[in-house]
Amino acid sequence: MSAPDPARSSAAEPARPRRFLIVVPPLVGHINPTVGVAAALVARGHQVAWAGNPELIASLAGPDAKVLDCAVPGAPVVRPAGLRGPGALKFLWETFLIPLAQAMVPGVAAAVEAFAPDVMLVDQQAVAGAVVAMRCGVPWATSATTTAELGNPLAAxxxxxxxxxxxxxxxxxxxxxxxxxxSPRYQRTYGDLRFSPHLVLAYSTAALSGEVEALRETLRYVGPSIAERPTDPEFPWHRLPDERPLVFVSVGTANSDAGASFLQACAEAIADRPHLFGVVADPAAAVPPADNVLTVPHVPQLDLLQRADAAICHAGQNTVCEALYHGVPLVLAPIRDDQPVVAQQVTASGAGVRIRFAHARPAQIGTALDHVLTEPTFAAAARRIGESFRVAGGAAAAADHLESLALA
Structure with missing residues (x-):
């Protein structure tokens, strides 16, 4: 089955209510994009349920989300901070992704039996959903929360x-x-569970992530799926000055073990530039504040990016896309996994500068930051990509494609 025709959207052909089951790993960055998709489907009268960790899904999708409990390994997997390259990849697959899939299969199967979905939306890192969908004959789509694997980076x-x-x-x-x-169908989509033979939804656009010929029949770029998030009443907005350029700094929730020294170097680089003001997301409270640097354990990221002039990050897909959606140029210090590929996509697009995470010092970070703030081509490229994101349609476009798959 080929991917749904974009012309067959719900606007042209109203769909009767269907059931959609979303299968996600216990990872914030992989759940967040599907929250908007779920909201769009529910707004159209469809029923949506989730298979995954109930507490985490409820905290992101809201207390009214229908969550069918799905066992996941108890203790979080913590990779050694210095693990990089093939070693990090081997650790990820052997210690986390495959055990997670095996643990989730019974729960996903029970969710399918209880909910009887018409279509499943399966995150690339929750491949138990793909296994169960194939076993039960349920049409399924891939939720590609990172675009790094679309071009098969392991081919080299x-x-x-x-x-x-x-x-x-x-x-x-x-x-x-x-x-x-x-199977020719699976050979065409790289032959593994990360790519549905029916539909692959990627929360980016070709303007950032490029064309992928091998997935031409199934890949649909929909741009970032950004749903409204709760505001943080504790965030000290009054501390942010109106007259100075604002720099947002984060290494994401999954990299706090490796990122403390990098965050401190970023804070020092900003402190050395009193004409700037920095906000550092520092969940481990490892970074001392400065007169022009605010350190907080959590940030309302979307709200903050609307005011930011630049961002320094680890090249995580969500942070990158949310920054570019708001036209914010980037300084990127990829750590591992998909991050080097995402960083390369950003630098190739002209929307950011890449530095080496392991060797980043305040001087190098500051030079890169000065470059993206003073050279207007970086902000122009970020705005161009942000416009492509908005045109792509986001969660509404993803819902269109899922409805078409349900009708096929």
Missing amino acids: MPKVDAWVRELLLELEVRNGLGTTAA
């Missing part, structure tokens, strides 16, 4: 690529599926 490392595919095929076989390696 064929042994690593083959090893990841083998892990996924073994997962299929353990859970009652024959291997899909011989």
Whole structure:
């Protein structure tokens, strides 16, 4: 089955109410984009349920979200701070992704039996959903919360690529599926559970992430799915000056173990530039404040990016896309996983500057920050990509494609 025709949207052909089951890992950055999609589907009269961690999903999607409990490994996986490259990838798959999938399969299967979905939306890092969808014959779409894998970055490392595919095929076989390696449909979409043969929703656009010929029939860029988030009444908005350029700094919730020294270096670079004002997301309280640097454990990121003039981050897909959505140029210091690929996409688009995370010192960070703030081409490129995001349609466009898949 090919991807739905974008012309077959709900605006042209009202869809009867359908049931959509969203399968997500216990990761904030992977749940957030689907919150907007779920809201768009519910607004159109559809029923939506989630399979995943109830507490985390409820905290992001709201207390009214219908969550079908799905077992996940108890203790969070903490990777050694210095782990990079193939070692980090091996750790991720062997220690987190495959055990997570195996643990989630029974819960996802029970959710499918209880909810009887017409379509499943499955996060790329919750491949248990893909296994169960295939086993039960339910049409499913991939929720690609990172675009790094769309272009198959492991193609340059064929042994690593083959090893990841083998892990996924073994997962299929353990859970009652024959291997899909011989299927032309799966060969076309890289032959693994990360890519639905029906529909791949990517929360970006070609303006940032490029065209992907191998996924031409199934890939639909919808731009960031940004839903309204609760405001933080504790955030000290009164501390932000109106007259100075604002710089937002974050390394994301999953990198606090590796990011303390980097955050401190960023704070020092901003402190050395009294004409700037910085807000540093510092959940570990590792960074001392300065006269022109505000450090807080949590930030209302979307609200803050609306006021920011630049952002320094780890090249996490969500932070990058939310910054560019608001036309904010970036200084990028990728740490591991998909982040180097995302950073390359941003620098190739002209919307940011990349620095080396492990060797970033206040001087290098400050020089890069000065560059993106004073050279107007960076902000212009960020605004161009942000406009492409808005045109792509976001959560509403994703809902259109999911409705079309339900009608197919």
